[in-house]
Amino acid sequence: MEALSNFVVRHRRLVALVWLGALIAGVFAASGLSSRLDQSFSMPGQKGYAANQAVLKQYGNGAGQEPLVPVLTVPAGTTVDDPAGAAAVAKAFAAVAALPGYRVVSYADTHDPVFVSADRRTTFALVYPKLPPHSEAAAAVGAAADQVAATLRPNLPAGVKADVTGMVPLALGSGSGGGPGVLAETLIGGIGALAVLVFVFASFLALVPLIVAAVSILTSFLVIFGLTEIMKVSSLVQFLVALIGLGVAIDYSLLLVTRWREELAQGRDSETAVHNAMATAGRAVAFSGVTVGLGLVALVLLPVPFLRSMGVGGMVIPLISVAVTLTLVPALLAGAGRRLDWPRLRTEGRAARGWTGWARFVVRHRLVAAVTALLLLGVLGGNALTMKFGDPKPTSLAQSGPARAGLDALRGAGIPTGVLTPIEVVVPSGADRAAVARQLSGLPGVRATVAPAQWHSADSSLVDVLPVRETITSESRTLVDQVRTAAVAAAPGALTGGSGALTADMVSAIYGDFPQMLVVIGVVTFILLARAFRSIVLPLKAVLLNLLSVGAIYGVVTLVWQDGHGSQAIGGLPAAGTVTAWIPLMIFAFLYGLSMDYEVFILARMREEYDSTGDTTTAVVEGIGRTGRLVTSAALILFLAFASLAGGPEVQLKVFATGLGAGILLDATVVRALLVPALVSLFGRWNWWLPEWAAKVLRVPSSPVREGTPAVAEKELQTAG
Known part of the structure; x- marks a missing residue:
């Protein structure tokens, strides 16, 4: 980090010109990006996808569309x-x-x-x-x-x-149409971010994080524009890059600028302050960017192209944000930082009084604070056990209009809504289509089958299975599997498609290996954080708390959107009855990394203070006092970005954005401001333990448990009191 810092300060004009060029090129790339993005959610390689493509090829319609x-x-x-x-x-x-x-x-x-x-x-x-x-x-x-x-x-x-x-007219009638557009939503989020930054800095330095965000987002658009030449990239990526980039880039630059001001307040000159900030906050930014990228690895490894492209596109923005923050920010601060820090209404000479007082309160009541936070997260997480994957129920979509009138007419006539999502079976040429229809009509959960004489081609004929219940939920997966098995038994080579087959395949593809991916991501994160914090306990706690935090947000999404407790107030929608299959994975992929940002910010500062004082309580109090305002401000900025995304009409993006927004707030308050300091205080000297053998593996200095710990513990209790 020292070599990078020296290079950037010496060549700050060149660095600024390079990023200015990337910004200008990004503007042109962004203007033509939408037309190059993929609007489909295809799943090549899955059985349902193969069936639907056969229907499309032979009959020119269908293809899994209800x-x-x-x-x-x-x-x-x-x-x-x-x-x-x-x-x-x-x-x-x-x-x-x-x-x-x-x-x-x-x-x-x-x-x-x-x-x-x-x-x-x-x-x-x-x-x-x-x-x-x-x-x-x-x-x-x-x-x-x-x-x-x-x-x-x-x-x-x-x-x-x-x-x-029909399912699509009902979804369109619920408002799932075009929104204000990615640039408009980013502008809305940026205005909210500026208000928060003005409060944090009380000077023109508030513009620096926004400059970094603009350069990071537009450079990411430029990279993604290039990626469209070699792979399909989902249209959702542009929203994720713009709004997550707005939050992440501001988070990173906020941390670095705040530390630079702190160094100035301690009497350093501007360039020395830049070097010191890069050595401390810059190192934390680099680790944060890696952890955000790690969460997105879960998407890249999946055999689902549109999710994989979202993982690749999502990894671009934190990496670009890290690069911009660690080069452009020190260049700006070294060249014009003091001029931008006007009027200097607030300094960073000492820890925030309010957050210092809060940290002392938590340390004094550490056990109560820890138990309270864990109970809250546990109760919320328990609701996630009832989560059902699938598309929203028809009755939760349009509440008025022709599509709703048609749905009400069906239901009023006693016709089950399962007819909206038929299962389509492609029967090979030469097989007895009528026999297949009879075989399938006897399955439990099937209302009837239809096999019109006109639905045939040279290669196949079609049988539609009309279920009693919609086949777009995880509960209907059993029926789809039964239809597949019975169809092949009656006509070898038969293919089973329709939207229900796609849903069943998606759930299997996404969550079949999910536990193994969690283990891999957790282990890699643990190793990186163990090296960063020189500790065994701190990274283990960080990984476990992140998983607990994600589980709690799953519970919130289940309560609000699936069960309808607050969905009317938030989005004007009744209970959906399900959660779209890809949303929980996306929430994990982004929230895991984003919330780890805050963990790194806080624990890196606590480690620094402990190395200076040898006192855990001082480390907790000073760490929260120095980072509390920064973390809550960063969380608020991210929340505003997600609120902008949630304000659009697309139901699935609304659910995704509110899940991330609620997750960021819950993580920054209950987890990072309450549970983390309480647990660090409870663990005492063991937080900082890194045995010799582990230090050799990680190639960092060891951190043995200090002698005289009873005296240290007594000092901690006295300080807390």
Whole structure:
């Protein structure tokens, strides 16, 4: 770090020019990035994906996209079997089937009673529209729903109510459409960050972290622009880079600038202050960037392309932020730091009085504080045991509009909502399609099967399995597996697809090896932190507390979004009944690293103070006193960034962003400001223990337990009191 610091200070103008060039290039890259990003959530290599691609290739539609479901209700006193009504219904559905590339099945062409309600007044159809290539699927399906409605209504007599529902129209009706855009959301988050930074620095130094954030984000966009040449990158990456980058880059520069001011307050000149800040805070920033990247390794290792691309894209921003912070910030501080530190309304000459008082309070009541924090985290984490993976229930989506009216008509007629998510079975050519349909119709949880004569090609035919319950939750995975097994038994080579198959495959792909990944990530993090803190206990505690913190946030997401305790107040949505399968993994990948930032900031300062004084209580009090305001300010900035993302209309991003936002606040308050100082105080001298054998492996100086510990313990208790 010393060599880097010396180089940057000597060549500060060159460093500034290099990053200015990257900033300008990043502006151009950002303007054209959206069109190069992948809008799909494909899963090549999975059985459900293979089935859906076969349907798409042979029939030109479907591909795992849930069908549109037109629902027709005839006036009271009539039925869909009445001659006049039946003719009109048949004509209307025939007009939809005549749309180019559409695949339709209904009562009109099958006379299957599964399509008619018990009172014979309501009927529905399954409509698979042909979607334009390279389209944004949700918008294209929404346009198709409008086209289906416009085609139906002119062919129906007066008094027949017609609405088009389906999972995608319901999601669009709940507000899952376009938001204000990534740049607008970043600007909103940046304004909130500026307000916090002005409070922290009370000088023009508040602009430095924002400059670092702008350079980091736009440089990351430039790198991702290049990555799109060699791999598909999910469209979600741009939001993650912009908003997580806003928080991380500001966090890192905030730590370095604060330490520089502290060194100035102790009488150092500007360049010496830069070197000292780099040797202490700069080292913590480097370790923090590595730990954030470690959490994202979980995404990179998964056999799910869109998640892998989010992991790769997510790793770019902390690494770029570290590079910018450790080069541009010292260059700016060495060149113009004193001029920017005006008006100097606040200095860093001593630890914050409020945070010092809080730390002494926690140390005095260490056992109560630790038990209280652990109980709270344990209670929240216990709720995570009831988490169910899947897409939101239909009833939790649109609460008004045509899609909701169609859903209510279905439910009012006694038709189960499972028909919105059929399982599609591709039966090889030569196999008995009718026999397969009969075999599958007898499975528990299946309402009926349909195998229209017109659904065939030279290579296959199709059977749709209509379940009683939606097949988009982890609970329906059993039914999907049973259909797969029975279909292959009845017709060797049969493929099972549909959205339910994709959900089942995604859960298996994401969480099949998740425990092993947790172990690997935990071990690597432990080794890195053991080297950074020269301790066995501190890194072990850090890893365990991070996992406990993530578990508690899973409980919060389950309580709020799955069970609906507060979802109306936060997002205007009722209980979803499930949590989208990729969200918990994404929360872990980002929260694990982001919360470790705060652990590194706090414990690095505690280690430094303990090395100077040999007193654990002094280390805790001074460490929290020096970093408490910094950590809470950084957490607030990240929270504002996630709140900006959560303010958009996309339901899944709303859940993801609120999970991360709540996680950051919980981690910065309950874990880092309460539980960490309480546990460090309780562990006393054992916090700093690194035996000789471990020190040799890690290639750092050992840290034996100091002699005379009873006297040290007594001093700690007296200081705390």
